[in-house]
Amino acid sequence: MRSSTWRAVGNAYRVVQPDAALTPESARELAAGTDGVLEVVATDAESLAIVIWNPDGSQAELSGNGTRIAAAWHAERTGARDVRVRVGRREVRARVLQGGEIEQDLGEVVVGEPEEVAGTRVVPVSVGNPHAVVLGDPADIVRIGPLLETHPRFPDRTNVQVVRVDGPGEVTARVWERGVGETLSSGTSAVAVAAATHGEGEVVVHFPGGDLLVRLGAGRAVLVGTAERVDGVRPA
Numbered sequence: 001m002r003s004s005t006w007r008a009v010g011n012a013y014r015v016v017q018p019d020a021a022l023t024p025e026s027a028r029e030l031a032a033g034t035d036g037v038l039e040v041v042a043t044d045a046e047s048l049a050i051v052i053w054n055p056d057g058s059q060a061e062l063s064g065n066g067t068r069i070a071a072a073w074h075a076e077r078t079g080a081r082d083v084r085v086r087v088g089r090r091e092v093r094a095r096v097l098q099g100g101e102i103e104q105d106l107g108e109v110v111v112g113e114p115e116e117v118a119g120t121r122v123v124p125v126s127v128g129n130p131h132a133v134v135l136g137d138p139a140d141i142v143r144i145g146p147l148l149e150t151h152p153r154f155p156d157r158t159n160v161q162v163v164r165v166d167g168p169g170e171v172t173a174r175v176w177e178r179g180v181g182e183t184l185s186s187g188t189s190a191v192a193v194a195a196a197t198h199g200e201g202e203v204v205v206h207f208p209g210g211d212l213l214v215r216l217g218a219g220r221a222v223l224v225g226t227a228e229r230v231d232g233v234r235p236a
Contacts, residue, residue, distance in 0.1 A: 003030070006073065008065035008227040010184025010209015011035045015073045024057030031055040035183055036063070038070050047084035048074050054179030062128040064187015064212075064223050067092045068102045072227035090128050101226055106188070109195045109221045117153045120144060123196040127221065130158040130178075131192035138162045138174040145176025159186065163193040171197055172206040184209030191221040 003016040012034045016022070022030070022039050030037045031053060042049040050070050052060040060066070071083040071094035081096045093105045112124035117132070125131040132148045134140075145160045163173040173193045175186045185207035194203035194214035203214045213224040 004073065004229055005034065005231050006069040006227055007230045008069050008072075008185075008187070009207060009212055009225050011065040011069075011186065012230065013038050013063075013066055013069050015040065015069065022051070022053060024053075027053035028055065028057040035177070035180055036060070036066065038066055038073075040070070040073075042086075043074065045078060046080050046082065047086065049086040052087060054177075056179045058179045060129060060179070062087055062090055062092075062106075062188055064104065064106055064127075064189075064191065065185065065225070065227075066187070067106075068094065068104055068187060068223070068225060069227045071096070071102055071104070072229075076229070087128075097224075100228075101224055104187075104223045106191055106221045106223050108219055109191055109216065110219070111195050111199070115153075118147055118151055120148065122148065124158075125192040125196055127188040127191045127195075129188055130154060130156065131189060132158045132160045133193050133196040134160070134162045135197070136162050136164070138164055138172055141174040141176050141182060145182060149176060149178055159189055159192070161186075161189045161193050163197060165197050166206075169198070169202055170204050170206070174208065185212065187212060187223050187225065190214050191216075191223060195221065 001018045015038045037053040039051040067085045083094045085092045110126040123133040141162045148160045157178045160176040175189045190205040190212040200216045215222040
């Protein structure tokens with residue numbers, strides 16, 4: 001099995017090409033010390049297909065940071081600057097920009113009506129995976145995150161963000177990822193909080209692990225950020 005470790009704005013993932021398909025048990029072992037595993041299940045000159053494993057052995061429908069890492073991994077191997085990353089039925093188109101940043105078209109974003117869940121005002125958002133966005137003090141994520149993740153309102157569990165609007169086109173957020181716990185950043189969470197707070201336009205999202213840029217328009221999202229190989233470096 002070939003593997004390498006990568007980081008994207010504080011998120012660390014292990015990219016693996018296993019000799020046999022991973023199981024929840026083997027994925028948990030490989031994920032130790034990281035935010036998850038990206039299992040490469042198919043590849044060609046300009047695309048690859050991956051399965052995203054959380055540290056608890058569950059699978060994620062999508063990860064913005066994970067697909068960006070997968071694109072960077074493929075670009076390093078092939079020299080391609082345009083990469084298609086398939087996760088289940090969803091395809092993310094990524095482009096390596098000058099300076100090393102990667103721009104991704106993450107596809108459709110759906111913002112639901114605000115609702116009350118466990119005494120908290122929540123904006124549900126779908127970015128191909130579920131999100132519950134809460135306006136408030138990002139430090140409250142340690143209380144609100146686990147409360148909402150497993151609430152019966154979300155039978156498949158949910159990712160949770162607590163976000164503060166700093167001004168037009170700028171927000172600060174912390175994230176509680178489903179199956180992971182609090183993480184330093186999240187690509188799909190950046191899209192979710194930008195869509196819930198701004199609707200359209202360009203938004204910079206500040207996470208503890210760094211910044212991500214989101215561009216929203218016509219119900220779709222583009223995400224821009226970095227990804228780098230960190231083999232031999234213990235994930236933060």
